[in-house]
Amino acid sequence: MEEKIVIKNLAKIFGNNPSKALKALKEGLSKEKILKELKQIVGVHDVSFTVRKKEIFVLMGLSGSGKSTLQRLINRLHEPTTGEIIINGTDITKLDNNELREFRRKNFCGMVFQNFAILPHRTVLGNVEFGLELQGVSKEERQKKAMEIIKQVGLDGNENSYPSQLSGGMQQRVGLARGLTVDADIMLMDEAFSALDPLIRRQMQDELLELQDKMQKTIIFVTHDLDEAFRLGDRIAIMKDGRIVQIGTAEDIISKPADDYVKAFVEDMDRSAVLTAGTIMQPVKETAFINDGPRTILRKIRKNALTGIIMTDTKKTIKGYIIAKELVEYINKHKEKENIPFDDSLLHDVTKVDSEMPLNEVINIYSDNRYGPLAVTNKQNKLLGVIVKGSVITALSEDFEPENS
Amino acid sequence: MFPFRIPIKDWISDAVDFLVSELGVIFDGISAFVYFLVDNLKDGMLALHPIILILLIAALTWYMAGWKISIFAALGLLLAENIGLWQAFVETLSLVLTAEILVMVIGLPLGIYAAKSDRFNSIIRPVLDFMQTMPAFVYLIPAVMFFGLGLVPGVVATFVFALPPLIRLTNLGIRQVPKELTEAADAFGATNMQKLFKVQIPVAKPTIMAGVNQSIMLGLSMVVIAAMIGAGGLGADVLRGIQRLQVGQGFEAGLVVVILAIILDRITAGFGQRKSQPE
Numbered sequence: 001m002e003e004k005i006v007i008k009n010l011a012k013i014f015g016n017n018p019s020k021a022l023k024a025l026k027e028g029l030s031k032e033k034i035l036k037e038l039k040q041i042v043g044v045h046d047v048s049f050t051v052r053k054k055e056i057f058v059l060m061g062l063s064g065s066g067k068s069t070l071q072r073l074i075n076r077l078h079e080p081t082t083g084e085i086i087i088n089g090t091d092i093t094k095l096d097n098n099e100l101r102e103f104r105r106k107n108f109c110g111m112v113f114q115n116f117a118i119l120p121h122r123t124v125l126g127n128v129e130f131g132l133e134l135q136g137v138s139k140e141e142r143q144k145k146a147m148e149i150i151k152q153v154g155l156d157g158n159e160n161s162y163p164s165q166l167s168g169g170m171q172q173r174v175g176l177a178r179g180l181t182v183d184a185d186i187m188l189m190d191e192a193f194s195a196l197d198p199l200i201r202r203q204m205q206d207e208l209l210e211l212q213d214k215m216q217k218t219i220i221f222v223t224h225d226l227d228e229a230f231r232l233g234d235r236i237a238i239m240k241d242g243r244i245v246q247i248g249t250a251e252d253i254i255s256k257p258a259d260d261y262v263k264a265f266v267e268d269m270d271r272s273a274v275l276t277a278g279t280i281m282q283p284v285k286e287t288a289f290i291n292d293g294p295r296t297i298l299r300k301i302r303k304n305a306l307t308g309i310i311m312t313d314t315k316k317t318i319k320g321y322i323i324a325k326e327l328v329e330y331i332n333k334h335k336e337k338e339n340i341p342f343d344d345s346l347l348h349d350v351t352k353v354d355s356e357m358p359l360n361e362v363i364n365i366y367s368d369n370r371y372g373p374l375a376v377t378n379k380q381n382k383l384l385g386v387i388v389k390g391s392v393i394t395a396l397s398e399d400f401e402p403e404n405s
Numbered sequence: 406m407f408p409f410r411i412p413i414k415d416w417i418s419d420a421v422d423f424l425v426s427e428l429g430v431i432f433d434g435i436s437a438f439v440y441f442l443v444d445n446l447k448d449g450m451l452a453l454h455p456i457i458l459i460l461l462i463a464a465l466t467w468y469m470a471g472w473k474i475s476i477f478a479a480l481g482l483l484l485a486e487n488i489g490l491w492q493a494f495v496e497t498l499s500l501v502l503t504a505e506i507l508v509m510v511i512g513l514p515l516g517i518y519a520a521k522s523d524r525f526n527s528i529i530r531p532v533l534d535f536m537q538t539m540p541a542f543v544y545l546i547p548a549v550m551f552f553g554l555g556l557v558p559g560v561v562a563t564f565v566f567a568l569p570p571l572i573r574l575t576n577l578g579i580r581q582v583p584k585e586l587t588e589a590a591d592a593f594g595a596t597n598m599q600k601l602f603k604v605q606i607p608v609a610k611p612t613i614m615a616g617v618n619q620s621i622m623l624g625l626s627m628v629v630i631a632a633m634i635g636a637g638g639l640g641a642d643v644l645r646g647i648q649r650l651q652v653g654q655g656f657e658a659g660l661v662v663v664i665l666a667i668i669l670d671r672i673t674a675g676f677g678q679r680k681s682q683p684e
Contacts, residue, residue, distance in 0.1 A: 077588055105594035117585035121607040131593040133603075182593065 004186065004218045005051040005074065010083030012066075012073055015040035018081045031241045043069035043078070044242045056212060056219045058233030060226065066242035067222045071188055074220060075108050076100055087186070105135055107186050109179035109217065114191035116171045118163050118178065124150065125159040127174050131182035146181050152211070153177045169200040176208070180215060189221045193228065205231055226265065230254075230274050238262055250274045271396055277362050278355030280395035281376040281385030287312045288322060294331050294340045297322060308372050310350060316382045320347030321372045350375045355384055363392060421547050432551045439503065439557045447499040447556075455486045458495075466668055469675030474668070481664035490642065490661050497638035498665060500556060500631065501624045504563035508620050512568050516575025516616070517601070526576060533569040541566055541630050549634050559636025563627040567620035574616025578609030618673040625666050639665075 013021045021040035024033075031042045044066040051057045059067040072078040074085060076092060085092050087107060095103055110131055111117075118127045125146055132142035150159050153173045163171055172192060179187055193201045205228060212219065223229050229236045230250040237247045238258075246258035254274045257263040285304045288297045288311040301309050301324045311319040326346055334340045352375045353362055366374055366387065373386035425432070450458055459482040467475035485494045519526040544565060548558040582605050590600040606613070632640025639658045646655025 072588075075592055077591055101594045101596065103594075104592060108592060108594075111589055111592035113585045113589065115583070115585055117583065117589045119586065119604065119608065121610065130603075134590075134593050134595050134599055188592065 002053040003050050004053045004088065005220075006084075006086040007050070007074070008048050008084040008086070010047040010070070010073060010085065011045040011081045012043035012069055012078055013040050013045075013081045014043055022082065042066075042242045044073065046243050047083070049237060049244060049247055051218060051220060052234075053218055054216045055234040056221055056232050058229040058236040059220065059222045059239060060224065060229040060233075060236055061239030062224055065239040067224075067239050068190055069242075070239070071190055071220055071222050075104060075111070075188060077111075105131075105182070105184070107184050109182050109184050109187040112172070112175045112179055112187070112189040112192040114194050116163070116168075116175045116195075118171060118174050120163055123160050123162055124155060124166070124174050124177075127163070128155075128159075128177045128181050130178055135182075142181075146177070149177045149181045152214075153180070153207070167200075168196050169204060172196065172204060176211075180211070180217075185217050187217045187219045189219060191222055191224070194223065194225065201228075208232065226269050227273070230269070238265065251276065251279060255279050272360035272363060273358055275359040275395055276355065277353045277357045277359070277374070277376045277387060278384070280359060280362075280391050281355070281387050282391050283385050284310065284383060287316075287383070289314065290319060290342075292342070294327060294342055294346075297342075298324070298327055298331060301327070310373075310375060310383065310386070311347065312383055318350050318352065318375055318377070318381070318383050321350045322346050323348065323371060348372070352377045352381075353387070354379070359392070359395060362387060366392060421550060425550050436552045436557050439507075439552075439560050440555075442506070443499050443503040443556050443560055446503060447496055450495045450499060451492065455482075455491050459483060459486070462668065466672055470671040471675075474671045478664075478668045481661075481668070485661045485664065488657050488661075490639065490658060493637070493639045493642050493658065494661055494665065496556075496636075497628055497640065497662070500559055500563065500636060500638055501621065501628070501665075501669070504560045504567055504624050505617070505621055507560070507564050508567050508571055508624075509617065512571035512616075512620070513575055513613070516572040516613075517579060517606075519572060519576040520579035520605075529572065533572060536565055537569045541627060545630065545634055554635040556636050558634050559627075559631030559638075562631055562634070563624045566627050567624040570619035570623060571613075571616040574619065575609070575613050578612030578616070579605050581612065582608045614673060614676045617676070618670060621669050621673060622666060625662060625669070628662060 011018075011022060011025075015021060015038070017038065017040060021034050021038055021042060022045070024038060025042065025045055029037075034040055034042055047070060059070055061067045069078060073080050074087075076085070076095075080093055083093070087103075090103065092100065092103060119130065122130070125143065128146040128150055129142040132145060137145075147156075147159065150156055153176055155170065155173050155177060158166065158170065163174065166174070172195075175192070193204050196204060209232065221229075221232055223232075230253075233250065235247060235249055236253060237244045238253065238261075239245065240261055246253055246262050248256075251274060253262060254266050254269060254271060257266055285306070286300045286309065288300060288309045290311065290313055292300070292311075297309060297311075301307075301322075306324065308321055308323045310321055313319060323346075330343065330346060331340060348371065350372065351365060351369045353365060355376050355378055362374065366389075373388045375383055376385045376387060378384055453461075459479055462482060463475045463479040466478040482494070485491055515529065519529055541562060545558070545562055548562050548565075552558040552561055586604055586608060587600060590604045595603070628636075628638060628640040629643050630640070632638065632644045639662050642658035643655050643662070646652065646658060
């Protein structure tokens with residue numbers, strides 16, 4: 001995937017003597033100590049990462065972790081103290097004011113703010129056309145474009161309303177539309193949905209994902225809400241004390257937290273929405289093959305102390321599930337024979353789940369399942385692992401660490 | 406206690422003398438310009454038949470503040486005409502309007518600059534305090550020395566007294582524009598001028614208009630004081646009433662000042678609210 005934004009060794013110190021603070025940071029002094037002794041505020045330091053084209057990259061952390069500062073460094077609303085910010089191949093820290101303004105117009109869809117930051121004296125249309133108006137686009141052209149976007153975000157009919165007449169969710173749609181109207185592809189969203197009530201918030205998240213499917217922007221989304229981060233983010237950077245402690249997909253972070261801080265963070269997470277069948281499945285200890293006789297199969301079952309076994313062909317395609325109890329009865333019935341033939345009536349259907357399926361859906365399927373484990377398969381329908389009762393419960397507990405990592 | 410006295414009074418007197426003798430040309434120029442404004446405004450309004458001017462003012466009041474105030478304005482102004490104070494009313498109105506125009510032309514840019522520059526703000530604040538609290542009578546005398554007697558020093562004294570609230574409230578209004586709004590403008594690549602005219606001034610408009618409103622009210626309070634240096638108008642009638650102990654006459658002129666104050670207040674208050682609060 002193409003790199004859109006590359007950040008190298010970025011630091012931002014607020015105060016009158018940043019170089020002293022940077023030196024102290026190198027010597028390992030903490031942020032608090034630097035504030036106390038040097039009176040310098042460390043906004044962000046030692047930050048390097050890459051944002052890929054067309055991904056939603058979430059900056060997540062508690063207040064004071066530097067996430068909003070970092071976002072404002074990316075479009076230079078804050079001047080970085082040191083470091084490089086390379087966007088589409090241009091190091092924007094080297095641009096002068098005029099070049100920076102041009103660069104922002106061409107590359108950034110403005111910004112979307114927690115408190116919407118739309119202009120109270122302008123109508124919805126007046127707000128949405130704002131970015132193009134600044135660029136000197138003719139009235140006719142910019143209003144046409146603005147109306148298109150207004151329709152896309154579901155604001156049509158409200159274009160002549162004033163912001164004060166709209167609900168929070170609608171106002172944020174205006175904020176979003178204002179950004180989308182500009183012909184640029186990096187969208188910065190700062191706690192964009194945090195001021196909305198939970199139901200509307202959820203709805204806006206869905207709409208953002210839907211829009212993103214169509215618009216294909218590169219989005220940097222700041223939030224303090226882990227659920228939101230995991231729902232929206234293709235990748236998530238968790239920040240603490242001005243640094244990034246971990247970058248990864250939701251699954252990476254929840255299943256392999258980089259340190260105790262992240263671990264404590266994800267403890268409260270609704271794990272079932274993030275973990276997938278693939279992460280929580282257990283390896284298959286043994287399978288029965290089509291050519292195995294009933295006695296061989298029973299031996300395999302007993303050896304592993306199972307209550308049943310999955311039968312596959314040599315290509316690991318699932319044939320069915322054999323219940324130990326039924327198999328024992330069947331063997332007892334034909335005890336006197338030396339070679340008991342395998343009877344297909346012993347095979348039961350196996351419930352299969354895709355390895356990408358989220359755990360909360362797995363749980364539903366599991367509760368409807370009458371016998372045996374769930375078989376986890378890949379797209380080619382091959383058996384990857386199984387989910388038994390225990391694995392679901394362990395996965396939901398905090399100490400879960402996937403075996404197949 | 407001290408073996409010496411700091412000669413502030415001498416300094417000021419010398420400075421005023423110096424200004425009058427050396428920079429007289431400049432003051433004459435300013436004087437001529439202000440006189441041109443205020444005299445033309447007055448003559449223009451007096452050239453209209455009182456009924457026409459009353460209808461114009463009532464219409465403007467209707468547009469800005471609704472029909473109730475508009476009816477009040479019409480009745481109040483008819484009363485002024487009826488009791489023979491029409492000419493005085495027009496004189497006062499032109500004095501206040503001229504002073505207010507000058508206040509806006511000079512006060513708005515200074516207020517905006519004070520909002521942009523903390524340094525300038527810290528310099529201008531004590532100056533504004535001085536202008537507002539120094540008893541008006543004290544600068545009436547230099548005003549007369551610089552500009553002679555009549556309407557012009559009246560306008561200048563009113564201007565000095567009415568300028569501070571507009572600068573203060575313009576400064577405040579622009580500083581109070583939410584940071585996110587200016588950040589949004591920056592993020593979209595706005596120039597400083599675009600940010601000022603498309604975001605900061607419109608958003609600060611209600612506060613700025615409150616400043617305009619306040620400065621007009623303060624200007625009206627100078628009407629009587631200005632009359633002492635020959636500015637004429639309603640102030641002169643009030644003054645005459647006081648001097649001759651004609652309570653009734655003084656009251657009549659005072660009443661018309663109040664009517665004018667209410668009309669101007671409602672019109673400018675209406676300016677601040679329009680558009681930013683639709684419905």
